[in-house]
Amino acid sequence: MAHHAHPPANAPAFDEVDPHGEGFGHGHGHHITPAIVLQLILAVLLFFTALTVGLAQGEKWISAAFDVTLPHWVNVVVAMSIATIKSTLVLLYFMHLRHDNPINSIIFGFTILAFAIFLCFTFIDIGNRGYLDPVKVQHRWNGYMGVSDDGTVQGEAPPFLAAVDKRFAELKRRAMAGGASEEAALAQARKDLEAEFRYSVKGHGLPHEDLVKRLASKDLLGPEVVADIRAHAPHGHGHGPAAPTGTSVDRARPKKGDTGVLRGGGTPTDTH
Amino acid sequence: MATINAQPHGEPHGGPGHDIDAAKRPMWARYKHGHHFRTQDDEFDACKTGMWLFLATEVLLFAGLFMSYTFFRYKYPEAFANGSNYLDWRWGGLNTVVLLISSYTAAMAVRNAQLDQQKALQRNLLITVVCGALFVVIKAVFEYGPKWAQGKRPGEWFSYPFAHDAMEPAWWSVYYSATGIHALHVLIGMALLYRCYLRAKRGAYGPTHYTMVENAALYWHLVDLIWIFLFPLLYLIH
Secondary structure, eight states, X not given: OOOOSSOOTTOOOOOSSSTTOOSOSSSTTSOOOOHHHHHHHHXXXXXXXXXXXXHHHHHHHHHHXXXXXXXXXXXXXXXXXXXXXXXHHIIIIISOGGGSXXXXXXXXXXXXXXXXXXXXXXXXXXXXXXXXXHHXXXXXXXXXXXXXXXXXXXXXXXXXXHHHHHHHHHHHHHHHHTTOOHHHHHHHHHHHHHHHHHHHHHHHOOOOHHHHHHHTSTTTTOHHHHHHHHHHOOSXXXXXXXXOOSOHHHHSOOOTTOOOTTTOTTOGGGGO | OOSOOSSTXXXXXXXXXXXXXXXXSOHHHHOOOOTTSSSHHHHHHHHHHHHHHHHHHHHHHHHHHHHHHHHHHHHOHHHHHHHHXXXXXXXXXXXXXXXXXXXHHHHHHHHXXXXXXXHHHHHHHHHHHHHHHHHHHHIIIIIIHHHHHXXXXXXXXXOOTTOSSXXXXXXXXXXXXXXXXHHHHHHHHHHHHHHHHHHHHTTOOBTTBOHHXXXXXXXXXXXXXXXXXXXXXXXXXX
16 A cells, blocks of 8 residues: 655645545546536537438438439438437437546447447348258248248238238227127228228328238228229328338348348248 | 444444534535445445446347347338338437437536535436436327327237238337337436435435436436437338
8 A cells, every 4th residue: 555654744634535635535536527518419419310300301302302212221321320429429428438437438338349249140140041041941841930832821810911800800899899789880890990091091001912902801891992992092102102012021122142032922931 | 333324324434523513514425435445436436337337238138129120120121111101200309309408417417416506406307307207208198109009019919900011010019129118218217316306305415425316317328328229210211
């Protein structure tokens, strides 16, 4: 232990909290961030929030106005760069890392490193599925992932398809809880489902084609009603193509090295 | 000092007569660090580093959620673009602003404690808690509520009959788990900061002792940090 043999003449009286006069124990060792710095950081953070929203809207506008499809990574890279800048400011100034014991920055740095490794290895995996799936598909047995070799789905419908019947049952249950008879409840549920369908189409365009088919069946809305709604559906509103066909995997961008054996082909393999 | 005290380190060492003015000094000035620490600062630094270690585990918890997001978005980009279109960026943006302001008031509260500005400390802690409550209310009333009622629910609970994409239930699973666990953290942070506020009213925090305020603020900033990433990832996809 270091001793001060001769304390300076003007040294303060012995302090048991700080026996060696190192300036600890009274808050002197802590950096106090000036209020103006905190206010400035808040202003910059709010500015970047507005910027990231503005750029996202701008990308949408460019796609629509010039009829171009911006690469998927543009959206991700722009948004994540701004988020990284914002979080760095929060870490350095709000969380005091800039004027703090370096051990805390090291702890946080290693956490981010662990996350980066996590991210990299996951990308190595999902980025190379295209090479592996054609190999795996040869060893696929009947019923693998709920799909037979002829492409028919085994068991229950996928959640997005089952949703129609779930919703219809819910609407019918509601009508019956209101005292309606079985027949009246069915009619009421059909009416409600049609109203909801029209509302959704108005806002977001026609839903998935398989859903439209299901809604057009006799026990639900019937083909006439659905044909009418289809005729009045807005085009190119909200979700890009007004009437997306097939599953998302069909329309997903082709990826390098991806032969699409398990992903595409219209088999709903990926819906399970 | 044989009596058991609710504030085990709150009494000065040295016995009667050593610190005659003890009763007159504010609570924070009477605080005595744990006997296994050399100085109050050592205790503060150790507590804070402990908090950072805990925050590291929190980051890794959210890393799992961000990975599930990455995986599903990479595999089903259309489902995510469609799903994101159901969210209104104005609610997400408003919540971002609310959280950023609360982060600022939390940072100011730490500064107030360091400078012994007791009134401002209490006010800033309270504003932070109110902003947290506002965040949760906006999320529940304007986002979770209507979406759940329309059937836009996660996984097997999905009952929205007009999906645009087969994988939309997966999008909602990611949405609800990420924002739900984040909202849970907001609630926990609010509880911590409210406890700080109650103790600050009794003068518990000041220039030499504000460990609890510092650590609660760190937790709150982490919650803010997570939202800074969640907001663009969920609301601004197209």
